[in-house]
Amino acid sequence: METFKNKIAESLAKKTNIDFNILSEVIEVPTNEEFGDFSFPCFQLSKILKIAPTIVAKSIAEDLEIKGIEKIEAIGPYINFFIDKKNLANVVIKNILKKGDKYGSSLVGIGKTVVIDFSSVNIAKPFHIGHLKSTAIGNSLYKIYSFLGYQCVGVNHVGDWGTQFGKLIVAFKKWGDDKKKYSVKDLVSLYVKFHKEAEKDEGLNEEARGVFKKLEANEIEYVSLWRMFRELSLKEFKRVYKLLNIKFDSWNGESFYNDKVGDVVAMLEEKKMLEKSRGAYIVDLEKFNMPPCIVKRSDGASLYATRDLAAIFYRKKEYNFYKTLYVVGNAQQLHFKQIFKVVELMGFGWADDLIHVDFGTVSLQEGAMSTRKGIVVYLEDVLNESIIKVNEILKNKGLTSTEQNSLAKKIGIGAVIFSALFVGRQSDSTFLWEKVLNFEGDSSPYAQYTYVRIRSLIKKVNKNINNNINYSLLCHENELSLLKLLSEFPNVITEAASRYEPSVVARYVIELAKYFNKFYHNCPVINLENEDLQNARVSLCVATSIVIKSGLNLLGVDCPEKM
């Protein structure tokens, strides 16, 4: 499809003597199909030429001819271009069948590494639905960037270090039980108790800070407790990642950088950027209208920012990244602005390659989630509920129990992931059970169902598609709009990558499924006397199934073969 746009821009450039790239940006896809496949609004040109836009449109369109474009029409101030539809089916379907599941991929990223920091759960805290967005978006961006040829490194920057562990250790020593087998939920209740007690006794916080300081200094007793907390938490978290079918290339979390923060402090000192203020060491950012970036607490312990800076330099050295994407909520916007600014001030031009892919806050109907107050929904519970609901639906479909279980997982998990990816990342959202567990309309089961229908059709026709297909028979309105949409898939991937926005792909997949279902209801495939038309339709079905599956995979959603 891009080639059509380029052709139009080229011939317009020839005609008007205006730069190709400028024209290419102005060319748009009309909202209404009756205005063609591409259009060129003449307002800006009319301003330059000082001629009314309708006249400009008319005079340019008059004797314009472009290969592959069937009709060029000036309507008011717009020039509308209509693609030659017979040619379209031929080009699009052949291309998809040839490339298969590689259709839409590219090599633009070859030789470049993208580090994606996502999910990043906190040890000894619930893996809750607030983590779903980061987890799903990060995983999808990983797949999208890989599809475009980039080498990706998925990092789970585990929150396994910091004052919170001082708190937890204090709580455990006061109220814990050495012999009991602990779960994350037990640790959370200890943590909650700590905060309750600390409200009455300010000394507890003091104590916790002291304990963390000693933990950083490798005090054996504390380190072994910390290790225990970490191990049991990771074990539970990995169970959830397994359900989600998400893998990481690195689990280097905050504790990993404990022995690397010294180098960062030394570098800052050497560059004379460090200032002592109120007992702490800071990088002053007042000039940039930001609070200071605190690098070292007054008691000498490290902070979130220090460890994140250490992580940046470690990753630069280790991966020499083209970009690093931080898929982290917008509540941490200031934090990232600060540390990116510090890197820039240190004189590293590649500070621009650090990108905070932020997203809106997820809250519950009763309000903001709060681990301390116990207002929280565990992600694992949501996933399991979803699987149960799918199982309920699949009950009477005559499947074996292993078949049913595996299907329920693909569909149920997919629905949860998809619900997090369908809305734009920036908007704040409220977690609603009925929304996440809705399997109709804008949901992955809808797309999966459509895919399964197509597979079933293809199977029933049971025919090898040969090369002599008369694609020009595909001229039904539903066929043409489906073809046009299929041709846009590569652009959709590129857009999703450049905006760090998997929702672009999610919306596309739903639209594609919708277009197919219209075709399905209006254009029979199996009961068809005209064999040439049947062949052409089957190939359209195959092409569509490839793209739906590919799109879902890029979102991290599996595609079942029947349901």
Add this chain to the structure above:
RNA sequence: GCGCCCAUAGUUCAAUGGAUAGAACACCAGCCUUCUAAGCUGGUUAUGUAGGUUCGAUUCCUACUGGGCGUACCA
């Protein structure tokens, strides 16, 4: 106080500054002896307020209102 983000239909969300602001859910009415009804067809309802820039604003700018988040030793 200051900074950032958000405000679109009853609800949840779309819309690179462009033509008649799109969906889904919910609700109502139809469609299975013909390709899987997790489907299809039809119907009702919306850009917070006041200005500005522009040929053209949901989109950009300013103020206001209402929400969310952040704002020096939490992550």
